Amino acid sequence: MYELEARNLQMKFGGVTAIAGLDLVVEEGEIRGLIGPNGAGKTTFFNACSGRYPITAGEIRYRGHTISGLKPHEIAAQGLVRTFQHVTLFKKFSVLKNVMAGNYLHAQHSYWGSLLRTRKTREAEAGSERRAREILDFIGLGHIAHQQAATLAHGHQKMLGIAIALAAEPRMLLLDEPCAGMNNDESREMIALVRRIRDTGITIMLIEHDMKVVMGLCDRITVLNFGNNIADGTPEEVRANPEVREAYLGSQAHVA
Structure with missing residues (x-):
């Protein structure tokens, strides 16, 4: 195949x-x-x-x-996931939050769960953050996880775009x-x-x-x-x- x-x-x-x-x-x-x-x-x-x-x-x-x-x-x-030549980021978000946003396909919490901050929602968000940190460490951006995306150099923005794609598994x-x-x-x-x-x-x-x-x-x-x-x-x-x-x-x- x-x-x-x-x-x-x-x-x-x-x-x-x-x-x-x-x-x-x-x-x-x-x-x-x-x-x-x-x-x-x-x-x-x-x-x-x-x-x-x-x-x-x-x-x-x-x-x-x-x-x-x-x-x-x-x-x-x-x-099957693609990236783009011109990276689109949430520039006011941190590097970490951008990668967490890429995990939306696998999110396990509901609208009401997010609104009420249920235990299941908190556990899902904690898991998403752990996964995002693992990806950032893997690509070499773990040390700037809390830096604002807008402040990244061009090369790091491109790498962040790939990190977001990897978050989609x-x-x-x-x-x-x-x-x-x-x-x-x-x-x-x-x-x-x-x-x-x-x-x-x-x-x-x-x-x-x-x-x-x-x-x-x-x-x-x-x-x-x-x-x-x-x-x-x-x-x-x-x-x-x-x-x-x-x-x-x-x-x-x-x-x-």
């Missing part, structure tokens, strides 16, 4: 075809890169998988179950440009974090424009161009593919 499957996936917006009959499978436990030039269909694919856009035709399956047509929170509840993460806007030190920190997440058993698929990151981090890479899969293989196979070099890497192929 594959972790994620797209079969003959089509996405059209009016007269524009963003994805044209895409077939793609992701194996359990791998780090899969998704690359391609601007407008290739990468973010559209993530939006389709996470339920933000309805698909035009085809099918998307997660761990053997069709998720096409499900709402975003229903897909996330099944274990995913089995697969879709990471949208996790290293975007980072300096070299921040990128190295993010790469190490992605590897640690995969080592816990979580499958990862990421969009990333930094080819050094993609080639050094991913087990396999899928290359899109005009909504089509033009290559799929190991970093070495993709690097050597002349169609990829022409469509995407071009004169910058040596960077990889």
